[in-house]
Amino acid sequence: MNCQKFESVVNDIAREQIIDAAARAEALRHGEDCSSCAERLADERTVTTDLREFAASTDSSGAPARVEANLLAAFSQRSEVRRQKSDSASPSPVVLVPVSQRRYWAAAIAAGLFLIFGFATIVWRGAGLERFGKAAPGAEAGPAFAITLGLPDDLSPPEIQKDPGPTTARRKPALKHTVPSSTNPLSDIAANTEIATDFLPMSYGSTANLQDGGQMVRVELPRSAMASFGFPVNMDRANEKVKADVLLGVDGLAHAIRFVR
Amino acid sequence: MMATRPTDSELARIMLGGDIDAFAELYRRRQHDVYRFALHMTGVPDVAEDVTQEVFMVFMSDDNKFDETKGSVNSFLLGIARNYVLRRLRKDRPFVAIEDAIGEMPTGEIGAGESLTRSLAIESMRQAVLSLPAHYREAVVLCDLQELSYVEAAEVLGCAIGTIRSRLSRGRTMLIAKMRSARPEVTATPELESTRCFA
Secondary structure (H helix, E strand, O other): OOHHHHHHHHHHHHOOOOOOHHHHHHHHHHHHHOHHHHHHHHHHHHHHHHHHHHHHHOOOOOOOHHHHHHHHHHHHHHHHHHHHHHHHOOOOOOOOOOHHHHHHHHHHHHHHHHHHHHHHHHHHHHHHHHHHHHHHHHOOOOOHHHHHOOOOOOOOOOOOOOOOOHHHHHOHHHHHHOOOOOOOHHHHHHHHOOOEOOOEEOOOOOHHHHHHOEEEEEEEEEHHHHHHHOOOOOHHHOOOEEEEEEEEEOOOOEEEEEEEO | OOOOOOOHHHHHHHHHOOOHHHHHHHHHHHHHHHHHHHHHHHOOHHHHHHHHHHHHHHHHOOOOOOOOOOOOHHHHHHHHHHHHHHHHHHHHOOOOOHHHHHHHOOHHHOOOOOOHHHHHHHHHHHHHHHOOOHHHHHHHHHHHHOOOOHHHHHHHHOOOHHHHHHHHHHHHHHHHHHHHHHHHHHHHHHHHHHHHHHO
């Protein structure tokens, strides 16, 4: 045995650990021949003795009795809390679903919701297109969105506010003056021989919203409101009222207007 | 016929069912090991007391992750104690001096009839152990002072047996060097006292 191998077992020899008997005998023989290794073995044995004496000096040491008292009190308290929890629990047994199954169910529910939402969207959009398709054949020269809307059977103008400015007609409160839509408004329009301008788009809003439907509202505006759409206005009659159909989108905003005489 | 003594694992199972007697029995069996480990690692009885209490509080809690297939109850408790001790050592490092810690050691533990030389040797060893780096100290404390096997020490520290062996060897080598340097001081002390007497 050389010094390096001796080094690997000297610790176990000094600590009197169980090692291979042949290796032990060989290491001890090496220690007799090698002075440095013998000194190392002596030092290791001294340290072992000192450590054992040190350990023996603390053999009887332990935590004070108050620690045990504290812990037992804490244990009793926790047991009581657990008991109360189990008593207050519902009588039906709680089934703990494993995490993997919980994930599966969550994914299934999410997929179901997605399908329902997608189906509802398709049906809703299909209904809008169907309404559009039914009304389209009778459309007049105005924009396509005009024929998606109903007009009153008698075309009697709804009551409007006393002093409706141009902006008033464009605002949401105009919805208060809506009238029930007729089943075939275009025939009624023809029967009453009203003359109307084309629909004029408002300066805001998007016509794309009109594909989802909307509502036509008959209002009366000061004649001066026509000026803001480029129509010539006799300023002597500026305060007179003029009828107009305002097209409201589903968002409640006025998207187009036409003047009626 | 003698009743068989329940093992630590059996007691742990009963304890988790809410049996306070099982907990008390387990505590009385294992608190010495936990306390001594913390005391040897920190040198401060108050810290050892705190650590012991914390270890058993964790053990009784619902978060107790003890698995008897992975090791013994003693190794599990010492593993928790080790984590708390290292936390305390990191936290208190700037504030606790070794001399203070030694001053707090129970002096009555050293028998009154023991020789002064033996007492000094034990004190020197205590100082030397406390001055070791923590990872060498815990190997020395577990294997030499607590007399755990390499396997048990590896369970406590969560490392390989070879790591325990090498740390223990290195720690003991450092202890030898420290004890060698401490011996002249022990012999020099009486000379110093006599010098003072002459002065």
